[in-house]
Structures are given as structure tokens and as C-alpha cells.
Amino acid sequence: MNDDLPEMPLSHPGRRAADSGWERETLEKLLFASLREQRSARRWRLFLRLLWLAVIGAAFWYIFNVQSGTVAISTPHTAVIEIRGEIASGVEASAENVVSSLKTAFEDKGARAIVLLIDSPGGSPVQAGIINDEITRLKALHGKKVYAVVEETCASAAYYIAAAADGIYVDKASLVGSIGVLMDGFGFTGLMDKLGIERRLMTAGANKALLDPFSPQDERQTAYIQTMLTEIHAQFIDAVKKGRGDRLKETPETFSGLVWSGQQAVEQGLADGLGSLDSVARDVVKAEEIVDYTQRENLGMRLARQFGASVGRGIFFAARSEGVQLK
Template identity: 55%
Template sequence: MDSPQPTNGTPGWERQTLEKLAFAALEEQRSRRRWGVFFKFLGFAYLLVVLVAVVDWGADVEHQERHTALVNLNGVIQSKGEANGENMIAALNSAFEAKNSVGIILRINSPGGSPVQAGIISDEIRRLRVKYPDKVLYAVVEDMCASGGYFVAAAADKIYVNKASIVGSIGVLMDGFGFTGTMDKLGVERRLLTAGDNKGFLDPFSPQAPQHKEHAQVLLNDIHKQFIEVVKAGRGKRLKESPDMFSGLMWTGVQSVELGLADDFGSVDSVARDIVKAEKVLDYSVKDNIAERFAKRLGASTFAGFWNGVSEGAHSVRLQ
């Protein structure tokens, strides 16, 4: 008896189908491997790019050459910001300790900030100048060197400005808000409990007490006196004092040179080339890590700054 034929009329169709399925599976597996290799290579290339961007591979070689060390003081001087005492001290120490740095330039673009942080940076500059008497530190002002920024600059050997720079604002402020009128209109009652007669000092939701205002002024006057003493000690006989010099006013770079608040005109490049006599400039500023850079790009730092401002209270003393 003849054996039955396949229903589709093609001998061995089952085997052919299985072979096709096997080859298709092998091809899919090979394709997955190729894509896996591709994505691994892509990830490796990305990490390599990030590493090259973050690491200064030529730094060690450059540091072996005679150069001018640069440290940047940018933005508001505050404990949680880029221009804080910890970062600035680390950068300044690295700049002074570098064997082949022949001078240091402190580039300043700052409206001021915390008197404590400014004082920490100023004290460290003076200490390092004594420790390394053969190295000079020049402050170079670009857009603004006001209040706390000038507090720091006064510790330098010399101060160089641009003709249009804004310099000065030698004063202290404490600001805040009072919400008592708004609360009365809204029918909101403030319930403040304290242990200590003055624990509610300058509470923005309570009426301002005359004795608190008077005490706050004493604090401001004391810090202002410290500021004036730092400027006089740093500038010495170069200052051409006037009644307005310590009033909180600001001046242009041209006026600051005339008043003795600055010494001359110059930029980072011109001071390095013509004054320090070391044209190569190497930046010793403390850099953000990768996470911080991403956070700034995403705007996280803006939110953090807002939240810090709210959480630190309604009143703060600033050299601004």
C-alpha cells in the first residue's frame, strides 16, 4: 500500500518549516548580539566623552610650567553657593602651594553676600600671603566687586579694575518683611510662644519692637565697623577717604582708582602678562562635580536656592 502524501502536496514540508524557523531564530539571535554590541559601544563612547570632559588630562604637564594661578570668585558669597569659604580656601591653597605658580589672580564678579564667608576668605588670603611671601595675589575685578566682594578684594596686594566695573558698596544690610497689616486684613492671628523675652527677635509676623530694632542696628554697626577696618588695613595710605566712602555707595572703575579703592586698570590676561610676567594662566577654582552640573542644567539649583532662601528665615545680614 502506498504511504499517504502530505496534505499540502509537498513532501517533507514539516522539516522545511522547522529549518526555516530555526534559521529565523538564529538570525534574530545574531541581530540581538549585533545590537547589544552596538549599544555597549555607544555606552562606552558616552562614558569616554564624559571622562574626557571632566578630567583635565594635561593639567599635570601644564602645572610643571611657569604660570599664573587663577581663582574665580563668582556670584553671591554664601555658605551653600559656589563662592563659599570652603571652596575658596581649597582653591587658594592649591594656587599658592603649586610649585610653578609665580603669582595668583583672584578674578571677582560678585555683588557681595555673607560677612562670615567673606571674612573667612579674607583671613585665608592674608594668612597665605604671609606664608608665601614670594608670591603675590592680585584681585582683578570684571563686572562687579561690591560689598562682600570688595571685603575679599581688600586683602589682595593690588586691585585691578575695568573702567566700567562697579566697585564699593562698603556697608551692611539686614532686610525682611512685615506681614502684620496683611494678617489683620485677612483676620489671621499670630500665636507666638517663646521662652526668653527676645526670642521672637524681628519676627516678620509680629509688630516690630523698638528695642529689637535698636539691637539690630547695633549688630549692623558692629559688622560695618569690622568691614571698614578690613578695608583700611588692606588699602592703607592708598585710600583717599571721604564722608561717602563707607556709606554704601558704589563707584565706577575709574572713580575707584581715583579714590584709592583700586590701583589700576587691567584684565586677567594683561595682569598675568605684564604684571606677574607669566602669560600662561591655569585655573585652580573648585569645579562642580558631574551631578551638580546636571542639576544646574535641569534647574534644580534654582529651586534649591529658592528653598534655601525661604528656609533660612526672613531676615539675614549681608554685605550687599
């Protein structure tokens, strides 16, 4: 029996060989485990790099290939361009975006007419004026009709745009009008007196502090601003009269800045009838298929702009650190 065999001494050659074999086997296992772990780590690094390349590639594809999500369609259809929210530079309802959408829609041979789908409380008269002028130019160039369809609101600068359309259609509960101009602000002089705050303002130029909220109003400057607002208001009125023509039933309140319901707007000639996007496409344009030409900012464009801004800031601060002035 094995129990009766004498135990080999530590110095015995057989014992040393057995120990050596066990150590070698253990080291081999550890080595192979380490190699497997390294291979696994390399595969994950490769996968993550490929994933990042795919994300970057998708972003560039969006930047260079996706503009409005619309391509030329040869079959007859109604082209729609949405004007939503504030009308201002740097937003979706900016003149840059809307005019780009208009050009694409007018140039598409399949588009029988263009519908402006409007839901906006207004905004910049400059942006609205640019869009109004471009609608007039493109209509004359391509011979296509433009219709405005109002959802909730078409006020102020939004109505400035709609006035260039060949027809304006509203819901009976839409809010339409607000043909006026405003410039607002706050005055803190009374509060400053109560708190014992002294305004220390230095300017070069008699009117440089025009409408400063921490200084008392100057009657001469206020009159100047009022003249400027009246001039812009007159431009707005001219655009409405030119666009609406004999359909407009002008009253002393028409250009007072009041807003009317859709039903009242139709009665006063500010709109042509009740209707929706679908009904106008079906009954007015006679092309029931609707294609959206609205130019929207996609994720790729937004990332590219943010990346460009970051690079620009880096260049600016680097130039400052080197004593270079950017002019």
C-alpha cells in the same frame, strides 16, 4: 505531459512525504529566525550593559580625578581664580572652593602670582571673611603676590575679599565698593489687619520670634539687630583699612555703602589702577601665560552628591519606619 498525470491522493505515501518535508523546512526556518532574533537581543543587552559601565566608569573618573581641571605646571605663569556670582556656602564662589583653589595655586612652583578674577555683587560676610583671612595667611607662607581684577562688579562681600589683595585693578566702568552690611525682610501686620487674619504664635524664649514678619516690630529687638550689624560692619571696615593701608583716601562716604565706578574707585584709593586679566598678567605679574585654577563642580561630583543625598533619605525613612531616631 504533467497535466495528464493523475493527482496523487492525500493518503499516498509520496504526498505525505512531500508535505512532511515542507513542514520540516518551514519549522527549521522559524527556528533559525528565532535563534537569530535571540542572538541579536543578547548582543543589544550586552552592548547596553557595556555602555552603562562606561558611563559609570567615566563618572567615577570625574569624581576621583577631576578637581579643578588644573595640574601643576612648572613653567612660569599667572594663576587665575574666578569669583563669580553670589558668595555663599554651597555655590562655586564658596569659601571651600575658593580656598582650595588658592592653596593649589600657591603651592604650584610655576605660579608667579595669583589673580582673583572677580564679578560678584557680594554675599555672605562669613564666607568672604574666611577667604580674606586665608589669602593673608597664604601670602605670608609662600611669599607670592595676589591681585584682584574686577570685571563688571566687585561689591560688598566681593570687595571684602579683594581688600586682601596686593593690588586691585578695574575697568573704568566697573562697579566697586558697597562697604556696608544689611539684613532685610518684610512686614505683613498691616495687610493681616485688613484681611482679618490673626497671628497665633507660641514660643519658649523671649526672643525666639526675632524679626518675625507676621508680628509687629519690637524696638528692643530691632536695636539688638542694629548693634550686631554695626559690629559686622566694623569688621568689614577693619579688613578694608588693613588691606588698602595708606592708599585709601577715606571720606565720610567711603564706608557708607555707596558704590562707585571703577574710575572713581581708583581716585578714592579703593583700587590701584585700570587693567584687565591680560594686562595684569603681562605688565604686573610679568608672566603672560594664564592658567585657570578655579575649582568647579563637575558632572561626576554633582551626580555623586545627588546619589549620596538619595541614599541618605532612604536610610532616614527606613530608620523612621523601624522606629529608630536619628540624633
